[in-house]
Amino acid sequence: MSILGVISQLLEIVIALSLAPLLIGWVNQWRAWLQNRSAPGLLQPYRVLHKLFNKESVVAERASPLFRGAPYIVFSCMLLASAIIPTLSTDLPLSPAADAIALVGLFALARVFISLAAMDVGTAFGSMGARREMLIGFLAEPALLMVLFSASLIPKSTSLTTIVETLAHRDLAIYPSLAFAGVAFTMISLAENARIPIDNPTTHLELTMIHEALILEYSGRHLALLEWAASLKLFAYSCLGISLFFPWGVAEAHAPLALMLALPTLLFKLAIGGVLLALLETASAKMRIFRVPEYLGTAFMLAVIGVLVHILLGV
């Protein structure tokens, strides 16, 4: 473990924490522009977080400690997830702690706790949201695993840093399996982040909301933590997509100069990714909940085909 490694690790955590709400603001702004609305300010998510942190947190009378603890657990899961995804450098002291499979597990842990907390209070919306969330989760997780497998077949390792290092610092090679995995990953991340074909992040309409139904009972600092965790999740997924499919510009170990360059590159890629996300969301319509298994089944199938293509072509 080098000093540089520790620095890049800390830098990554700080950047994830500070930039995740900005990414949400950026996406919202572009979405508003594309839909011909006047856009909220870029810093609106920070203002919302600030407002929520200063507000009193109201907890239901019957709520168990699980309800109070869940926001902290979810938040720390998302923070750890964004810490182990190599976005700036592949020299991360935390990365041996969790590989690609454990990353999926981290997301699953957060999902389980938020769903339990939503059911804890016993309101109808909470348990409806929890059920839907679990439905999406159990379909999306195998697909995400297959995507990560098809990426990890290339360096023959499930360690995220090894995968990214191999993909970023090798001679230019086209992997057809990654094309399949990329499409599947886009579909999965839209579903996992409660984005438009599956769930509308801005809706509060009772019968269609999923993510909003889960956090309906929360207020004050708990809600702030959950909102922050949601933006961290979007950030983590964007970074995972970038580092798997567009990894150029990630710094190697022992390269301080590359680390300086890695940050602007990451910002540039995230900005483009945000615009693309807004475009995707504007261009598509929300799907009926019964079509979701079909959608995620397609994503799973694409990821499996990616693995198969890799085995057939053997590159």
Add this chain to the structure above:
Amino acid sequence: MSHFAAQLINLFAAVILMLAFAMISQRRILSLIHLYTMQGAALVAATAVVGYVTHQPHLYVSAGLTFLLKVVLIPLLLHRMIERLDVRWDVEALINVPTTMLIGIVLVIFAFNLALPISRLSASIAGGTLGIALACVLLSFLMMIIRSKAVPQVIGFLSMENGLFFAATSATYGMPMVVELGIALDVLVGILILGVFMFQIRERFDSLDIRHLEKLKES
């Protein structure tokens, strides 16, 4: 350079396979035609790259022919056909897309295993993609089996021809020019005949559902 080109061919092959899967799960007829056009374009690109790498000018000719036929002419004919049949915005009720997808995966595994020994024998630069081409053919068969409307079945037939063409290109650098020209004309004539056929079906049954044809028995 040839290493890079081989990877490019593999990528186009993957795109063709992906589009074949997209066709299976697509409900809208208009989107199906767009997907077919894209598949044709990927086929043209793959053929051109193979021609460039192997310095075989006749592959350029066949790429050009494919472009004219499968990216311009046939989609144009299909667009006119659905316009006149008034099925442009039709949405077909597909049953159980996930199951179809799973069958599709099984077909792909089968095709890959089948093609593996053959592609080992092939000295062609794109020999590895034979499995993908075979998978495309089988997937198009699957599409023709599960669809009940006439236009998607025709598109499935055309997409199968795409797969066959790609198989020929990847395994043996394309068929002889005469055969290729013959097949191109066959497809063109085939789609004209099928178009007439569709009008006849609609005139007879007021619908393009193939299931009506089962009632044609004399009793």
